[in-house]
Amino acid sequence: MYSWETLLNQTRRKELHGSKESIGTGVGRTEFERDYDRILFATPTRRLADKTQVFPMEENDSVRTRLTHSFEVSNLARSIGVRLAFEYEEKVFGKNHEALQVKRNIPSLLAAVGLAHDLGNPPFGHQGELAIQQWFTEKKETLSISDDFLKFDGNAQTFRLLTRLQLLNDQFGLNLTVGTLAALIKYPSVYGSTNKGGFKKHGIFKSEEAIINEVWSQTGLVEGIRHPLAYVMEACDDIAYSVIDAEDTVKKGYASFYDLMDYLESYDSADEVIQGVVSAARKKNTEFKREELSSRELNDISMQMFRVKAISEMVASATAVFVENIDKILSGTIEPGFELIKNSSCARLCAATKKFDYSHGFQHKDVLKLELQGSNYIKSMMNMLWNAVEKEGNPDFPFERYVFGEISENYRRIYMTSDKSTYAKCQLVCDALSGMTESYLMKKHTEFNALKNVT
Numbered sequence: 001m002y003s004w005e006t007l008l009n010q011t012r013r014k015e016l017h018g019s020k021e022s023i024g025t026g027v028g029r030t031e032f033e034r035d036y037d038r039i040l041f042a043t044p045t046r047r048l049a050d051k052t053q054v055f056p057m058e059e060n061d062s063v064r065t066r067l068t069h070s071f072e073v074s075n076l077a078r079s080i081g082v083r084l085a086f087e088y089e090e091k092v093f094g095k096n097h098e099a100l101q102v103k104r105n106i107p108s109l110l111a112a113v114g115l116a117h118d119l120g121n122p123p124f125g126h127q128g129e130l131a132i133q134q135w136f137t138e139k140k141e142t143l144s145i146s147d148d149f150l151k152f153d154g155n156a157q158t159f160r161l162l163t164r165l166q167l168l169n170d171q172f173g174l175n176l177t178v179g180t181l182a183a184l185i186k187y188p189s190v191y192g193s194t195n196k197g198g199f200k201k202h203g204i205f206k207s208e209e210a211i212i213n214e215v216w217s218q219t220g221l222v223e224g225i226r227h228p229l230a231y232v233m234e235a236c237d238d239i240a241y242s243v244i245d246a247e248d249t250v251k252k253g254y255a256s257f258y259d260l261m262d263y264l265e266s267y268d269s270a271d272e273v274i275q276g277v278v279s280a281a282r283k284k285n286t287e288f289k290r291e292e293l294s295s296r297e298l299n300d301i302s303m304q305m306f307r308v309k310a311i312s313e314m315v316a317s318a319t320a321v322f323v324e325n326i327d328k329i330l331s332g333t334i335e336p337g338f339e340l341i342k343n344s345s346c347a348r349l350c351a352a353t354k355k356f357d358y359s360h361g362f363q364h365k366d367v368l369k370l371e372l373q374g375s376n377y378i379k380s381m382m383n384m385l386w387n388a389v390e391k392e393g394n395p396d397f398p399f400e401r402y403v404f405g406e407i408s409e410n411y412r413r414i415y416m417t418s419d420k421s422t423y424a425k426c427q428l429v430c431d432a433l434s435g436m437t438e439s440y441l442m443k444k445h446t447e448f449n450a451l452k453n454v455t
Helices: 031-041 043-050 066-087 089-093 102-116 125-139 154-165 178-184 206-219 228-251 257-267 272-288 295-324 326-331 347-362 365-391 398-406 409-416 422-434 438-454
Strands: none
Touching: 031 043, 031 102, 031 178, 043 066, 043 438, 066 089, 066 102, 066 228, 066 295, 089 102, 089 295, 102 178, 102 228, 125 365, 125 422, 154 178, 154 206, 154 409, 154 422, 178 206, 178 228, 206 422, 228 257, 228 295, 228 326, 228 347, 257 272, 257 295, 257 347, 272 295, 272 347, 295 326, 295 347, 365 398, 365 422, 365 438, 398 438, 409 422
16 A cells, blocks of 8 residues: 555655755745756756647647647646645545645646746657667667667656756756655656557656665555656646647637537537537537627637536546546556546546547648658757767867867766767767757757868
């Protein structure tokens, strides 16, 4: 039986290695509240403003970026955390809930992991992950490439970023609490392990195996078992991906409010949740038609009402499923690969909306064109980075020496203390590429190409 006393362990990794707080800035905040603040002020968080959520290189400021997506996931997670802590405190957290300060700690911890969950994503979103995988697959013909890179995933890069790359003044990254780090892990297994716990991916690179084992040990968890609050974070990501991406698809002009309503109605006419949400949204749309609105304004405001109603239903449903299954989750008897939304009354609504997003938004020719451009930028940049890492400052190769010098000092420092194996080289290339925003990637690509042609 997993215990909230250990699951909500507020010890920081640096403390486990003999170091204590030195400047006394934590007064008035719990450690989980401090974790949220550290993530909010971290440089990689700001970089998300120039990374793709769905639509690459988007010029319309009202369409989501990876940053606004992360803010919204964080908000949804905090909202569920508030409900759990105030409405189900004893049912979920037991009689010791006051000592655990769940009313402060649960909302702030969930807000923190919601904000941080995509920090390791490369430029151009999931297309960027695919481009990295494809590039390494081509390299596999001449080099022994680990699955860490052949199946590169932004979730594992997020954990690496927070625990190792984003340096404060030592090797502990942002030095987050072990409770927050455990709750962040969506896929609780190390690359190469056969114990994936029923989940579809590995979530920890081999290079961070010692760190995650330390985190699991301190929180009472083991490989293959999620922290209970990771289920909540995943559900909030699903809600945002389905509902909010549909709103952006309409805002882009790739579909209309009426397209979405028709699609949902025909998807499952017997699903009460779908039909209830559609009915409520259409009712508000009818009311808005009486106002003097342009077709674009009518689309926008009608989609806002759909978003509000759909999110309300999904948040309530996910919360209910979590509460209903908390005993199984804490006892470790929950079925492998369990997800809150897929086991909720909103499962069909979420699935239908995601399919709408895919067919009308993700597969639009303009999106596919931009994703292809992004993929080409990434693969070309990886060629230059790889050559630079292999030459590593050799004065006989001035271009490669210049490119190597443009990689973040943090990342280079970690590489220089490694064994400089093929694995370490691959990791430095991924670190450098994932740390780039889209505009920075394109700018540097242009700069490097110009210099390469000169030399």
